[in-house]
Amino acid sequence: MDRPDWHGPLTEAYEQATRFLTGLPEREVGSRATLEELRAALGGPLPDAGSDAREVVARLAEAADPGIVASPSGRFFGFVIGGATPAALAADWLTATWDQNAGLYAAGPAAAVVEDVAGGWLRDLFGLPAQASAGFVTGAQMSHVTALAAARHEVLRRAGWDVETDGLHGAPRIAVLAGADRHSTIDRALRFLGIGTAALVPVDVDDQGRMTTAGLRAALAGLDGPAIVCAQLGNVNTGAFDPIGEICDVAHAAGAWVHVDGAFGLWAATSARLRHLVTGVDRADSWTTDAHKWLNVPYDSGLVFCAHPAAHRAAMGVRAAYLVHAGGDERDALDYNPEFSRRARGFAVYAALRALGRTGVESLIDRGCDLAARFARRMSGRVLNDVVLNQVLVGFGPATPDLVRRVQAEGTCWVSGTLWRGAPAMRFSVSNFTTDEADIDRAADTILRLAAGT
Ligand SMILES: *Cc1c(COP(=O)(O)O)cnc(C)c1O
Numbered sequence: 203m204d205r206p207d208w209h210g211p212l213t214e215a216y217e218q219a220t221r222f223l224t225g226l227p228e229r230e231v232g233s234r235a236t237l238e239e240l241r242a243a244l245g246g247p248l249p250d251a252g253s254d255a256r257e258v259v260a261r262l263a264e265a266a267d268p269g270i271v272a273s274p275s276g277r278f279f280g281f282v283i284g285g286a287t288p289a290a291l292a293a294d295w296l297t298a299t300w301d302q303n304a305g306l307y308a309a310g311p312a313a314a315v316v317e318d319v320a321g322g323w324l325r326d327l328f329g330l331p332a333q334a335s336a337g338f339v340t341g342a343q344m345s346h347v348t349a350l351a352a353a354r355h356e357v358l359r360r361a362g363w364d365v366e367t368d369g370l371h372g373a374p375r376i377a378v379l380a381g382a383d384r385h386s387t388i389d390r391a392l393r394f395l396g397i398g399t400a401a402l403v404p405v406d407v408d409d410q411g412r413m414t415t416a417g418l419r420a421a422l423a424g425l426d427g428p429a430i431v432c433a434q435l436g437n438v439n440t441g442a443f444d445p446i447g448e449i450c451d452v453a454h455a456a457g458a459w460v461h462v463d464g465a466f467g468l469w470a471a472t473s474a475r476l477r478h479l480v481t482g483v484d485r486a487d488s489w490t491t492d493a494h495k496w497l498n499v500p501y502d503s504g505l506v507f508c509a510h511p512a513a514h515r516a517a518m519g520v521r522a523a524y525l526v527h528a529g530g531d532e533r534d535a536l537d538y539n540p541e542f543s544r545r546a547r548g549f550a551v552y553a554a555l556r557a558l559g560r561t562g563v564e565s566l567i568d569r570g571c572d573l574a575a576r577f578a579r580r581m582s583g584r585v586l587n588d589v590v591l592n593q594v595l596v597g598f599g600p601a602t603p604d605l606v607r608r609v610q611a612e613g614t615c616w617v618s619g620t621l622w623r624g625a626p627a628m629r630f631s632v633s634n635f636t637t638d639e640a641d642i643d644r645a646a647d648t649i650l651r652l653a654a655g656t
Pocket of ligand 1: 341464492
């Protein structure tokens with residue numbers, strides 16, 4: 203076979219990428235195409251004959267462009283979505299280029315070492331125990347599945363049950379205590395794990411969505427048997443933090459496992475100013491966070507940590523005669539991950555951390571909070587939450603959903619909507635590393651102008 207032409211398609215991708223990235227500051231933030239337009243531009247039957255690779259890349263970029271949401275833009279404030287820093291993005295390109303199967307050390311030694319190193323840096327940044335095991339997963343969703351599988355193993359092992367061998371048929375029932383304002387990915391993880399959402403015991407929350415310690419005490423008092431407590435650092439609407447230190451004390455006194463959903467809130471641990479919000483987080487049993495949100499690593503990139511490496515491995519580990527398993531000190535990622543073959547996700551996380559350094563991570567987090575506070579000042583009188591992190595909830599009464607749609611259509615910025623305590627609200631999340639004061643002011647001006655109907 204002729205040697206493939208790498209240069210043409212990769213040059214095209216490089217040119218398309220740099221045009222997109224440098225255009226972000228002025229690009230309309232939302233998608234500009236309808237479903238019908240995108241289907242017309244991208245659809246049709248698969249041609250019989252192939253095409254030149256560079257041509258394919260050029261046509262793909264051209265046809266997809268109107269349907270690309272500029273979520274890496276500094277004025278994208280929807281959901282909790284970060285962009286991609288230059289180092290992380292470039293390392294991600296190399297990840298695809300090297301195309302390592304990062305399940306086994308033997309198939310990608312450098313990928314395994316990079317995950318080990320970056321996992322250690324993150325443990326250190328978050329103040330987690332040095333012996334905690336780490337896994338690089340697709341996102342917080344699969345991090346929950348991994349951590350709660352380890353929790354399921356451990357709480358049932360203590361009850362004399364081997365869940366990996368015997369499954370859940372006939373097993374002692376596990377109770378899962380979680381705040382009423384938990385993220386929906388907790389419920390979904392319980393479905394995947396066969397624990398079921400009926401195992402959930404909702405715990406009282408306060409006006410910011412924080413689990414109350416009294417509520418947890420009361421919920422635990424009615425239980426005996428295996429229990430898992432799911433705490434949250436960073437409520438997806440308000441940004442509020444559960445009192446994690448007290449939760450660990452109360453839960454551990456009752457023999458329960460504590461899992462922490464810190465998809466974006468765990469990053470508060472990297473900031474001297476915010477660290478008090480997560481005091482005691484090191485006493486939990488497992489932790490979930492994302493790199494693709496606040497660290498601004500490209501999708502998909504989540505992280506799981508577990509204070510009980512034996513439970514982590516018991517839940518995830520796999521052996522087969524044809525595989526080459528690590529014999530010594532090497533790390534096989536498939537022993538810590540729900541995937542088998544997998545992308546070498548550690549490279550982009552490693553590059554992101556290396557480029558920012560400890561102080562760069564801290565200022566990234568602090569800046570997001572400062573900018574959220576700046577936006578909240580502009581929305582004065584309409585802010586519905588205590589702004590403790592990077593999340594601001596704004597209420598414009600019953601007209602809020604319509605205003606959210608108009609803001610999205612106008613294109614200067616992009617915000618999403620939610621319901622908070624039964625009332626419609628606009629969610630504003632500052633998660634992008636390029637967002638600056640001017641972006642906040644332009645977004646605030648636009649929102650206030652559209653709200654005033656002018
Ligand atoms: C975003 C988020 C999740 C889900 O994360 P994914 O990375 O999308 O799987 C879970 N919990 C919280 C608090 C979140 O903000």
